[in-house]
Amino acid sequence: MALRNIVIEGDEILRKRSREVTSIDDRIITLLDDMLETMRSKEGVGIAAPQVGVLKRIFIVEVDGIIYELINPEIIEKTGSRIEDEACLSVPSLVGVVERPTYVKIKGLNRKGEEVVYEGNDLVAKAFCHEYDHLDGILFIDKATDIRELE
Numbered sequence: 616m617a618l619r620n621i622v623i624e625g626d627e628i629l630r631k632r633s634r635e636v637t638s639i640d641d642r643i644i645t646l647l648d649d650m651l652e653t654m655r656s657k658e659g660v661g662i663a664a665p666q667v668g669v670l671k672r673i674f675i676v677e678v679d680g681i682i683y684e685l686i687n688p689e690i691i692e693k694t695g696s697r698i699e700d701e702a703c704l705s706v707p708s709l710v711g712v713v714e715r716p717t718y719v720k721i722k723g724l725n726r727k728g729e730e731v732v733y734e735g736n737d738l739v740a741k742a743f744c745h746e747y748d749h750l751d752g753i754l755f756i757d758k759a760t761d762i763r764e765l766e
């Protein structure tokens with residue numbers, strides 16, 4: 616595993632739509648391992664492939680010791696509403712308030728190519744939505760109100 620550089624807001628890579636993964640090869644497995652290590656090194660709860668400069672539809676969320684690794688994710692259900700502070704490894708100096716669902720059901724592929732379905736509440740639901748947005752070139756600052764400097 617290796618740490619990768621985090622792409623910072625202002626780089627147009629973060630604004631592009633990521634492409635579907637067509638085959639899960641060794642490079643994808645290495646990418647997943649590196650993304651997890653990189654996210655943990657920054658104490659993040661989520662990371663998307665474009666944040667390490669790879670325009671593929673992949674993200675990882677880790678909350679309470681549970682790792683959710685998703686390839687070609689698709690949000691299939693969302694309910695509720697919660698308005699809360701949000702931040703991003705690619706926008707290191709800012710925090711802002713974003714409305715997100717309180718429950719999200721999402722499906723995708725795991726690293727073995729098997730279809731998986733995950734359900735998440737609160738922080739997990741928020742992270743699923745935040746990371747999913749990255750795959751479409753959307754950052755939390757596009758949706759946030761009360762954006763302010765992180766202390």
Ligand code: CO
Nearest residue numbers: 702703704705
């Ligand atoms: Co982010």
